[in-house]
Amino acid sequence: MRNKAKKHQQRKPAQAPQVERTEPQTIEGTAHRIERPTTAAASLPARLMQENRTNSSNIIVALTGAVKALQGKGENPLQQVEFMERMLALQTSVENRQAEREFGAGKHALAMELPTIPKRHKIEFVDKNNVKQEREYADRVDIESVLDPLCRKHGFSKEYSAETDARGWSCQVLTVRHAGGHKEVYKSPFMPLDTSGAKNNNQGAGSTAEYGKRYAVVGAFNILGVDWDDDGAGGKGGGSTTVGDKFNDRVKSDAAKTPAPEQPKAETPPAGGKLTLAQAAVALEEKLVAATQDKRGAILMGHINIIEAMQADEKFAAKAAELRKMASAAPAPKGEANAAA
Amino acid sequence: MGNSQMAELLKQPAGLPEGMYFNRNIPLSNEDYHNDPALSHSGMTKLMISWPDYWVNSSLNPKRKQFNATAAMLFGQRSGMLLLEPDNFYKAFNTAGRKPNAKSLFLSSIEYQTLTDSRDAVMEMELGRQYIAQGYPEVSIFFNIDGIRVRVRIDYLRTFGCIDYKRIAEVNNWAIGKAVKNQGLDIQQFLYLEAVKWARLWLAKMTPAQLTAFAMREGVDEGWLKDFRDDQDLFFMFLFQRSTPPYIWELRDLEPEVVNDGAHAVFTAVNRYRNGLEQHGLGKPPMGPKKVKTVSQYHVPRRDYDYEE
Numbered sequence: 130m131r132n133k134a135k136k137h138q139q140r141k142p143a144q145a146p147q148v149e150r151t152e153p154q155t156i157e158g159t160a161h162r163i164e165r166p167t168t169a170a171a172s173l174p175a176r177l178m179q180e181n182r183t184n185s186s187n188i189i190v191a192l193t194g195a196v197k198a199l200q201g202k203g204e205n206p207l208q209q210v211e212f213m214e215r216m217l218a219l220q221t222s223v224e225n226r227q228a229e230r231e232f233g234a235g236k237h238a239l240a241m242e243l244p245t246i247p248k249r250h251k252i253e254f255v256d257k258n259n260v261k262q263e264r265e266y267a268d269r270v271d272i273e274s275v276l277d278p279l280c281r282k283h284g285f286s287k288e289y290s291a292e293t294d295a296r297g298w299s300c301q302v303l304t305v306r307h308a309g310g311h312k313e314v315y316k317s318p319f320m321p322l323d324t325s326g327a328k329n330n331n332q333g334a335g336s337t338a339e340y341g342k343r344y345a346v347v348g349a350f351n352i353l354g355v356d357w358d359d360d361g362a363g364g365k366g367g368g369s370t371t372v373g374d375k376f377n378d379r380v381k382s383d384a385a386k387t388p389a390p391e392q393p394k395a396e397t398p399p400a401g402g403k404l405t406l407a408q409a410a411v412a413l414e415e416k417l418v419a420a421t422q423d424k425r426g427a428i429l430m431g432h433i434n435i436i437e438a439m440q441a442d443e444k445f446a447a448k449a450a451e452l453r454k455m456a457s458a459a460p461a462p463k464g465e466a467n468a469a470a
Numbered sequence: 471m472g473n474s475q476m477a478e479l480l481k482q483p484a485g486l487p488e489g490m491y492f493n494r495n496i497p498l499s500n501e502d503y504h505n506d507p508a509l510s511h512s513g514m515t516k517l518m519i520s521w522p523d524y525w526v527n528s529s530l531n532p533k534r535k536q537f538n539a540t541a542a543m544l545f546g547q548r549s550g551m552l553l554l555e556p557d558n559f560y561k562a563f564n565t566a567g568r569k570p571n572a573k574s575l576f577l578s579s580i581e582y583q584t585l586t587d588s589r590d591a592v593m594e595m596e597l598g599r600q601y602i603a604q605g606y607p608e609v610s611i612f613f614n615i616d617g618i619r620v621r622v623r624i625d626y627l628r629t630f631g632c633i634d635y636k637r638i639a640e641v642n643n644w645a646i647g648k649a650v651k652n653q654g655l656d657i658q659q660f661l662y663l664e665a666v667k668w669a670r671l672w673l674a675k676m677t678p679a680q681l682t683a684f685a686m687r688e689g690v691d692e693g694w695l696k697d698f699r700d701d702q703d704l705f706f707m708f709l710f711q712r713s714t715p716p717y718i719w720e721l722r723d724l725e726p727e728v729v730n731d732g733a734h735a736v737f738t739a740v741n742r743y744r745n746g747l748e749q750h751g752l753g754k755p756p757m758g759p760k761k762v763k764t765v766s767q768y769h770v771p772r773r774d775y776d777y778e779e
Binding site for chain 1: 484485486487495496502506597600601603604628629630631687703705706707721722723768
């Protein structure tokens with residue numbers, strides 16, 4: 130259906146969308162107003178806002194109806210406040226949940242369209258080994274110039290604010306709101322004033338804020354291909370950070386320990402594999418002897434393939450029968466056990 | 471283990487005793503491993519859907535149809551065998567240029583060529599050779615979580631963790647992500663690492679004489695066993711290889727958040743298994759409902775009206 134609709138739209142590209150806003154139709158005689166879909170080709174944010182207004186009006190209509198009904202019966206509506214509060218709380222919860230789902234769906238749709246951000250900036254720095262290096266990165270303008278149109282398309286808006294801790298370090302708080310009503314908050318790490326270069330305090334504050342905003346937006350929308358520029362402080366710490374890197378480190382260091390890595394060889398069983406079967410038989414007997422009588426049956430069943438192989442071999446057939454007997458022997462009654470003792 | 475846990479163990483279908491099985495001196499074939507009723511990661515993935523889904527595909531179902539592998543699956547199994555345990559591969563298959571064995575299956579030269587191409591794609595690289603070395607292939611571990619018997623079969627066990635080999639149609643992010651969800655690879659990673667932790671503790675409880683006897687019984691190097699027991703690292707790595715030429719491959723680890731989801735699923739599945747056994751026993755569970763349920767509006771996708779009529 131959707132494909133058909135898309136094809137239909139593609140066939141008439143020149144035609145301007147006819148937005149026909151009609152009054153929502155209702156089904157008379159019901160407590161809730163049930164809207165029929167309009168033919169309007171509304172944008173997603175507009176549609177969500179329209180639906181939220183409708184959702185909010187649902188409870189008002191329902192409550193008004195309830196109050197009228199109670200008045201008609203001669204009851205005091207104020208006595209039913211608790212009931213109405215519960216309904217209101219329920220409605221709020223429903224709307225919040227719905228808004229949260231819209232937020233998630235919108236963010237998913239945005240992520241599906243989000244391209245890799247081009248790195249348009251280059252920074253030169255001297256690393257810890259005193260070697261001049263260059264690194265390309267994308268700054269916040271690069272990121273947001275790609276991100277903002279997609280945010281608008283999918284009904285998101287962004288607001289930045291700042292927080293400061295006791296040390297005087299600041300972090301940027303990014304509030305992402307969705308047209309459906311849900312919002313989520315993302316924070317950058319707390320950072321000290323950036324006084325690198327020849328910045329005065331005001332310039333430093335601006336630079337720190339810019340870093341913070343960039344970190345917050347990259348985290349909020351999981352943006353890839355940006356590279357965390359650290360203004361030349363790259364290389365500090367170094368070493369492996371991810372599990373994958375650590376795994377590779379271990380593989381390489383272990384390979385270095387043993388110059389000729391060689392697969393450990395199994396003991397070569399003689400023709401017919403009788404040594405293997407003998408070892409298996411001994412191991413199984415050890416297990417049966419060590420186990421209590423009530424568990425021996427289960428252990429034997431777990432090794433039934435070994436028993437079958439032993440039965441097929443005449444040298445082991447008697448041993449197999451013995452093991453079966455050991456596993457199937459009924460536990461001695463308590464009285465007999467005591468008498469024997 | 472407490473008495474109650476032991477009682478739960480006894481209610482479960484019997485299988486192999488807890489321990490490590492290296493599939494060397496005492497053969498534990500794939501079929502034997504899969505026929506054991508202990509809970510596996512794929513069983514857990516089914517349990518996350520429903521008890522009947524688990525039961526029908528498990529060895530509890532007496533009418534379970536023996537799985538007929540497709541040509542692609544056979545190719546995957548064989549390429550994995552050639553890569554990870556070449557000795558066993560050449561025992562199981564007759565290939566061009568080798569003395570044939572009447573008991574082994576004959577492979578056409580074309581099929582053998584594709585298998586070797588697939589293996590060479592990994593082993594021609596130094597990193598690939600370093601990965602598939604100094605460990606043991608197809609190691610099974612049977613242990614318990616909260617008294618429920620579980621099992622894992624590790625494709626390649628190193629002293630510091632596990633390598634799991636997966637054949638996959640594509641090796642891009644989306645295809646791999648889909649495989650993680652559909653095949654429960656997050657569940658697998660968590661479960662396998664739990665198994666390795668359990669195995670190290672299990673080996674640590676052995677006396678030196680018992681460890682020597684165990685190494686002899688399984689045909690593994692005792693020094694390696696000690697290294698494995700004492701290693702402080704615990705890693706897991708997936709080796710995804712594309713199932714079509716030129717058989718490109720990637721090494722992937724899962725983000726901690728993904729493994730967290732797997733951990734939750736493991737414990738949920740263990741609880742569901744316990745509840746399922748209590749409610750339905752080992753027999754066929756009812757496939758129908760006991761009560762009527764209502765379709766919630768939250769489970770109905772929103773209808774899209776954004777098109778012109």
